[in-house]
Amino acid sequence: MRGASHESLARAEEALAGVTVSEGLGGELFSVAKLLDGTGALRRALTDPARPRDARVALVQQLFGGKISAQTQEILSVAAAGRWVSSRDLADALDQLSIEAEVAFADGRRKLDDVEDELFRLDRIVAAERGLSETLSDRRIPVDARQELLGGLLQGKADAVTVRLAERAVDGRGRSFAAAMRSYQVAAAARRNASIATVRVAADLSEAERTRLATALGRQYGRDIQLNVIVDPNVVGGVRVDIGDEVIDGTIAARLDEAQRRIAG
Template identity: 45%
Template sequence: MSIESEAAVAELDATLDRTQVSAELADELFGVVDLLEGSPALRRALTDPSTPTERRQGLAQGLLESRIDSAALGLVTEAVGKRLGHRALLDALERQAIRALLKVAQSEHRLDDVEDQLFRFGRLVDGDAALRAAITDRTASVERRVELVDALLSGRAAAETVRLAERAIGARDRNFARTLGGYVAEAATLRNRLIATVRVARPLELQQRDRLQNALARQVGREVALQEIVEPELLGGLRIELGDEVIEGTVAGRLDEVRRQFG
């Protein structure tokens, strides 16, 4: 992403942060993304840098003002006024829809639950070959796969978890698990937290989790959320992934290093 695009996204973030969010706002923004996704000619018209900003914004308003609420229309109009390419515009609007849902969960004091549910559902899908195939099968309709997600999550997870998992079905990067991981990271960002993925051979005890969490927080200077993944094949120790940094402390990892040195 260019510096200009990053600045535009930051400005849209700030606008959403000043907006009264709701699930309806998120759905309207998702709807606009889907509309633009299905209309290349409209995307080009709204992002053509040779067209004056006011004309692009007027086109968006004329098309959408009778279809969506003023809050959603304001965000779309602002986004269209930025110098964003086709894909960047879609990504920017999708991001604000996701953030709107997460902020709804935050206002209802269930963002922790949503973050945990998204992470665990991603792990469930990733660890079950049959389920993963069913959810990611591009020969099946999106509607059918959404119904599968609903059957698995409805009544068992927060409404925001269900809606985001549904949305991940049609993710443009075509990777369901990675899309859910992005939602989890965004949830952590809303609370100024970093995500640390911890891979262990056996589940950590509560005191071990607390010590590790506190140690990592001291190291990075901000709150850290632990996402624990149990992998018995690691034999012992732990492997920590924190941003771009990887701390390898598993028995299996040390054995692999010995094999590389003496192999």
């Protein structure tokens, strides 16, 4: 998001930080985001800059009063009072807030590390199982059926927050399952004021190697680094690290490619 939308999201995040996060808060925020996705008139009414701010907040009370929790209504009112570059930015913001609410709930139960690890492992399992990946992404199959499939796979094996986020990734709101899962992992890391580094290696790293690499990256970037290690047989020696839009490629293949480019002039 940019400009006014970014500032409005920040104020809504402050409102989220100021409420007691219940287990259902994330789900309610996501439900409102989905409602706005499918109701253009309501989306425009809540973001119309020509409509006074108090009128937009009053509309939230009129439509949602008694139907959602007081915490959700407070956050939605702050969001509706903001200014949005695009009417769709409001729904996107509520989606983001719903993720942050789920992460905050996990953190409050001291389950954030577990959830983060479960999200990463599930992401890798789905990526490796082509049939499962195609089924979860097949829009010809009803969303409820795909969510039920995933919920069955996770039952008794993952935290409730992980299950809810995974089922939400199936819905996607226009994003792929992988992209949604990635955004959840980023939100979990951000909760700990950390960044995610995706590390690709030919052979798994020991705990000592992981610690040294995380420490070195932390010094370089000035913040805590959460390592997501992927064993990739296509990596020929060395290690490749992706942090956001930055890539540190120390593999043998990369060094050979660079040498060939220099030889070619």
